[in-house]
Amino acid sequence: DGGITQSPKYLFRKEGQNVTLSCEQNLNHDAMYWYRQDPGQGLRLIYYSQIVNDFQKGDIAEGYSVSREKKESFPLTVTSAQKNPTAFYLCASSGDFDTEAFFGQGTRLTVV
Amino acid sequence: GQNIDQPTEMTATEGAIVQINCTYQTSGFNGLFWYQQHAGEAPTFLSYNVLDGLEEKGRFSSFLSRSKGYSYLLLKELQMKDSASYLCAVRSHSGNTPLVFGKGTRLSVIA
Numbered sequence: 274d275g276g277i278t279q280s281p282k283y284l285f286r287k288e289g290q291n292v293t294l295s296c297e298q299n300l301n302h303d304a305m306y307w308y309r310q311d312p313g314q315g316l317r318l319i320y321y322s323q324i325v326n327d328f329q330k331g332d333i334a335e336g337y338s339v340s341r342e343k344k345e346s347f348p349l350t351v352t353s354a355q356k357n358p359t360a361f362y363l364c365a366s367s368g369d370f371d372t373e374a375f376f377g378q379g380t381r382l383t384v385v
Numbered sequence: 386g387q388n389i390d391q392p393t394e395m396t397a398t399e400g401a402i403v404q405i406n407c408t409y410q411t412s413g414f415n416g417l418f419w420y421q422q423h424a425g426e427a428p429t430f431l432s433y434n435v436l437d438g439l440e441e442k443g444r445f446s447s448f449l450s451r452s453k454g455y456s457y458l459l460l461k462e463l464q465m466k467d468s469a470s471y472l473c474a475v476r477s478h479s480g481n482t483p484l485v486f487g488k489g490t491r492l493s494v495i496a
Contacts, residue, residue, distance in 0.1 A: 372418075
């Protein structure tokens with residue numbers, strides 16, 4: 274089955290540690306996105322990539338980094354510079370001929 | 386700037402009809418999307434409007450007026466499982482570009 278997979282579903286980290294969230298898709302989509310969701314805040318764009326080896330900052334990129342070495346994969350690293358990293362992180366992808374974005378199941382990150 | 390407004394919460398009765406409104410002010414417009422999101426889960430696509438008018442899909446319909454920067458999602462014959470957040474999103478630019486989301490409307494369906 275085609276889809277977009279995020280792992281892990283729940284992640285706990287100590288303050289000051291970097292952590293990488295995985296996102297893999299087998300939909301052959303060119304574009305991939307990372308959003309953050311906080312209660313009452315809706316989805317806010319962190320980074321996006323429209324093609325391999327290229328990515329753009331979104332509205333809240335500070336404290337995050339990404340890479341796009343393969344079409345299928347778009348990992349997000351939450352660095353120690355991110356002041357409030359505890360949140361629900363959603364990865365999405367979209368293709369040239371699809372109008373909507375498809376979402377992964379999300380990773381809930383808790384930093385203690 | 387980009388601004389998408391929708392009510393924070395709504396309550397409706399099982400079997401009834403509910404309309405969730407969305408107004409938007411964005412730098413461009415290349416389509417409006419509605420997603421459903423149950424708590425702790427991924428958003429799932431409901432509807433897409435790029436031209437003015439009504440799009441119907443089963444119990445769900447979505448309307449768009451580009452001149453007014455306005456859309457609504459209409460849910461008919463409400464069921465308890467429709468209790469969820471409903472997200473309005475706009476694609477501002479053409480091509481494979483990100484969606485800008487509103488804060489979502491939490492709908493509670495009561496018996």
